[in-house]
Amino acid sequence: DVKVTQSSRYLVKRTGEKVFLECVQDMDHENMFWYRQDPGLGLRLIYFSYDVKMKEKGDIPEGYSVSREKKERFSLILESASTNQTSMYLCASRIDSEAFFGQGTRLTVV
């Protein structure tokens, strides 16, 4: 079974902190994605990566950056957390027609 693991299930951070969300997949997928999920807005793509050290902006990249130094790991970085970044963050990896999601990280910025 494919496994996508996110480092934390719940996080509480203070405004202005630098926040790292980690995601690891074990199936050698090239494509990895970070989404945020908010009520009434659905899943929105923040960044994606189609290979090591390659990254592209999604629909809402402002306030975020990413890192992909190894194929299995895709990190989302909040440079200076703000309260409007309180959300559920979902990582996914994909091959062919199916995406596999991590369990999500519920981030609260206070």
Added chain:
Amino acid sequence: GQNIDQPTEMTATEGAIVQINCTYQTSGFNGLFWYQQHAGEAPTFLSYNVLDGLEEKGRFSSFLSRSKGYSYLLLKELQMKDSASYLCAVEGDTSGTYKYIFGTGTRLKVLA
């Protein structure tokens, strides 16, 4: 612009059949996907349509009409465990980057 519409909520009875509709307008089309998401859990893949017609997988079927920008997910013999959100997603980019555009999801409640 790019837009995917689906109803916000639906309610159905255990044992019944329910159809969840999805309409889309995207600049490109490379496939339509349905995911199931139980509360507090990750979305899981249900189906993929790239050609017109019906794809059946057990109790779940998905239909696509590309000319109408329309899909539906059909759930038969509803069970309580089918209570979940159902997400419609379109791969609207044909450059091969596998980017999804998601609808806001339809929350299905199955009543006993």
